[in-house]
Amino acid sequence: MKNYTVKLYEKNDFQVWNAFIGSAKNATFLFHRDFMEYHSDRFQDYSMMVFEEGKLVSVIPANKVENTVFSHQGLTYGGFVFGEKIKLGEVITITKSVLAFLHQNEISTLQLKLIPSIYNHFFSEEIEYCLFLTEARLIRRDCLSVIDLEKPFLITKTRKESIRRGEKNNLVIKEELNFELFWNEILIPNLSKKHNAKPVHSLEEIINLQKKFPENIRHFNVYFNGEIMAGTTVFVTDNVAHPQYISGNEKKNELGSIDYLYNHLIKEVFPEKCFFDFGPSHEENGKKINQGILFWKESFGAKTTVQDYYVLETKNFVLLNDILI
CATH class of the missing domain: 3.40.630.30 (Gcn5-related N-acetyltransferase (GNAT))
Known part of the structure; x- marks a missing residue:
């Protein structure tokens, strides 16, 4: 031995x-x-x-x-x-x-x-x-909601309609290093208002981490007429693209900004990855499921792993x- x-x-x-x-x-x-x-x-x-x-x-x-x-x-x-x-x-x-x-x-x-x-x-x-x-x-x-990108997956009719709204509204998606705009105008206010919480990473921390891991931490914003509507920070590993943060303003559903962004990420930015991991939809240490969030993830074709x-x-x-x- x-x-x-x-x-x-x-x-x-x-x-x-x-x-x-x-x-x-x-x-x-x-x-x-x-x-x-x-x-x-x-x-x-x-x-x-x-x-x-x-x-x-x-x-x-x-x-x-x-x-x-x-x-x-x-x-x-x-x-x-x-x-x-x-x-x-x-x-x-x-x-x-x-x-x-x-x-x-x-x-x-x-x-x-x-x-x-x-x-x-x-x-x-x-x-x-x-x-x-x-x-x-x-x-x-x-419970993690994950799309297996190496197999066919089905996006629902409702989600496709929202994606088309984003197209009709001429939304612009930009990959950039401007974390400040998203953190200060959307993410921090939304977390504070909805959950009385703060991001796990401070603005300074996420900026410093991105500098050390530029291939692994990527950020995308969505704009309408030059104004930020939504954004997401994605942690990228060899097999998986995982949105670490996602948030949008009050117009996100009306404009289809988040659905438009995620369709772009899944089909245009990370199609070579094995998996797109939306992460969990649970509360109370896995004992409760947020049905609205789970429905949204599954409408992109996500399945469950644990x-x-x-x-x-x-x-x-x-x-x-x-x-x-």
Whole structure:
């Protein structure tokens, strides 16, 4: 049986960590340290690195709150990240090593927010099997609305009519770096009015992140007679285009601005991607579904996949003894 060493990430591991992320089978740019550390002041980082005789074989983006370690709470997804050549037996032993490391460091529980399968480069569900073996408990399941761009999908008649309204109104779509207009005139006011909330990323943060990841963070605005009507910020990975932010003004339905924009993104900007991920439509940690939002996404031809959240006790590392017979 192979021996693995687990250590906490340190600043001098920056290049080694990022090189591994660049070649992993289930990683995206969100796991790059330049992305993770934009909010380092809000989280106590507890990211882990697993080595086999000096070779990095897995990383776990994570943060710590008291005696619980989380798949990094500042990221949309996380969990164990592996290289493409990893085998199931190795994953079982790596998982045992990580849980034992946490247990020895007085961490009682680990909460994992798994990366949705559409973001993986290869099949990567070994960790789900390990969660079964360690008696992990499913605590949340989010429904994601996703278009499989490699298969035929049907846009409804109602949505097509709205798209045609955008065409008739001569709406103009521009990809640009002008986040200020969208953030200050549409996104922030709408979130404040409708949800008493703020964007996850401040204006300064999204501008800085886009500069570091220009191919992965793209922004589009829609204009009518020179005035901004709507906009969206899209996070782009190898397989997936995912709108991170979307919002429009009070004329969005009348003009068809958002539908016109999304039809353009799906058919003209990202048709080479495997998936277009609208994200979740849930509330109350997946217990309730916003029917209006779900209807809108499904009217573009989106189908449902899920993202799972688990909690497991680190002492259960012993349950991974003698699995391989």
